[in-house]
Amino acid sequence: MSTIPNDLKYTKSHEWIRLEADGTLTVGVxxxxxxxxxxxxxxxxxxxxxVVSAGEACAVIESVKAASDIYAPVAGEVIARNDSVTDAPESVNADAYAAWLFKLKPANAGDTSALLDAAGYATEIAD
Structure with missing residues (x-):
């Protein structure tokens, strides 16, 4: 069973989003x-x-099994990326919720209301 923190938002394409106090978004898988x-x-x-559009493929994650796109959860501007995870990609496996990938300044703060909460994401990934 996967861990699904209640304080984050989620997408159907398996990104997590943390809403920061300054209105920016931190994104990971x-x-x-x-x-x-x-x-x-x-x-x-x-x-x-x-600058990315909502749902735009803006990053790539590769594993020993497959490569997959990572999508922007909302439209906005990338304001930072976490180069430490590119240097140590295994950190995503060690703690997916600590290994953030990039930060976004959303074009419209209200866009986050369309994201899934923990219960919605749990339903999405239920077997």
Missing amino acids: TDHAQAALGDVVFLELPEAGR
């Missing part, structure tokens, strides 16, 4: 996603300054 992928061996993250 869920525990369910990392477990399905297996050992993560490579990450390609978006550059700061990149």
Whole structure:
């Protein structure tokens, strides 16, 4: 059973989103996603300054099993990326919710209301 923290938002494509006090969003992949992928061996993250659309593939995660796109949960501008996870991609497997990938400044703060809560995500991934 995957861990699904209650204080985060989620997408159907298995990204987690933490709403920060300053209105920015921190994005990573869920525990369910990392477990399905297996050992993560490579990450390609978006550059700061990149403007993304909601649902746009903006990063790549590769494991020993597969490669998968990571999608922007909402439209906005990438304001930071976590280069420490590109240097140690296995950190995503060790703790998916600590290994954030990038931060977004949303174009419209209200867009986060369409994201799933923990219960909604749990339903989404139920067997």
